[in-house]
Amino acid sequence: MSLRKLLPALILALVCPAFGQDGAKVKVLGKLGQSVKTTSIYATTNTRSRVYYRLKPYQYLVLQSTSSANWFKVLLQNGRFGYVHSAAVARLPYEVTCDVSAAPRAGNDLASRGGTLRATGTTGAQVAGLSQAYIGVPYKWGGNSTSSGIDCSAFVKMLYGQVGVGLPRTAAEQALVGKPITRLEDLQAGDRLYFWSASRGKIGHTGVYMGNGYFTHSSSSSGGVTTSYLGAPEWRNKLVAARR
Numbered sequence: 001m002s003l004r005k006l007l008p009a010l011i012l013a014l015v016c017p018a019f020g021q022d023g024a025k026v027k028v029l030g031k032l033g034q035s036v037k038t039t040s041i042y043a044t045t046n047t048r049s050r051v052y053y054r055l056k057p058y059q060y061l062v063l064q065s066t067s068s069a070n071w072f073k074v075l076l077q078n079g080r081f082g083y084v085h086s087a088a089v090a091r092l093p094y095e096v097t098c099d100v101s102a103a104p105r106a107g108n109d110l111a112s113r114g115g116t117l118r119a120t121g122t123t124g125a126q127v128a129g130l131s132q133a134y135i136g137v138p139y140k141w142g143g144n145s146t147s148s149g150i151d152c153s154a155f156v157k158m159l160y161g162q163v164g165v166g167l168p169r170t171a172a173e174q175a176l177v178g179k180p181i182t183r184l185e186d187l188q189a190g191d192r193l194y195f196w197s198a199s200r201g202k203i204g205h206t207g208v209y210m211g212n213g214y215f216t217h218s219s220s221s222s223g224g225v226t227t228s229y230l231g232a233p234e235w236r237n238k239l240v241a242a243r244r
Contacts, residue, residue, distance in 0.1 A: 033061040134155070139224045192244070193209055
């Protein structure tokens with residue numbers, strides 16, 4: 001999966017050695033974040049300062065904390081930082097790291113550019129982190145391939161398989177496996193979400209909760225793997241089960 005598909009070219013720093021020459025194999029660039037609404041990246045922590053870039057909803061960012069709870073630093077491609085208001089972004093539960101021990105190589109994939117996403121914490125957080133590497137993979141009904149296309153339940157099954165957890169093939173079957181989560185406020189990164197299909201009269205869709213109200217899924221309406229807001233009526237009103 002191309003880094004340019006995963007993160008906007010303006011925002012992600014691709015020349016990793018510029019961020020550390022101390023011999024460390026991996027350098028943490030920041031936390032992965034996502035804009036939750038239209039907003040701007042500013043030159044300083046002041047909305048009257050120069051605007052570097054205007055963000056649309058659901059764009060990905062590399063975030064670092066600041067001394068103010070109201071602002072995050074945003075890593076730019078030129079190695080400098082901009083600033084975004086914290087209320088306009090969601091900080092997701094995994095880190096963006098960079099291999100600084102190797103020289104940059106040609107190519108666009110994660111391995112050749114030296115950048116990667118590293119999930120931290122629980123198995124669920126690892127699954128949530130892994131899911132973002134597949135953003136943009138095409139949707140295909142009944143598909144099981146991350147190159148030619150994958151459907152929602154195969155996507156969730158594949159993610160959990162990568163951390164050694166086996167799941168059934170269909171969303172309806174998966175919804176019977178694992179610990180039930182009955183309150184939205186108890187959801188954690190990596191929890192599986194299941195949605196009702198009125199036309200089919202059963203559970204017909206699934207995704208992985210990311211945290212901060214967002215989930216990742218392979219969506220036919222979006223054409224592939226994407227991130228959506230669980231609080232949107234089209235999803236919240238169809239949510240019938242969650243499992244851990």
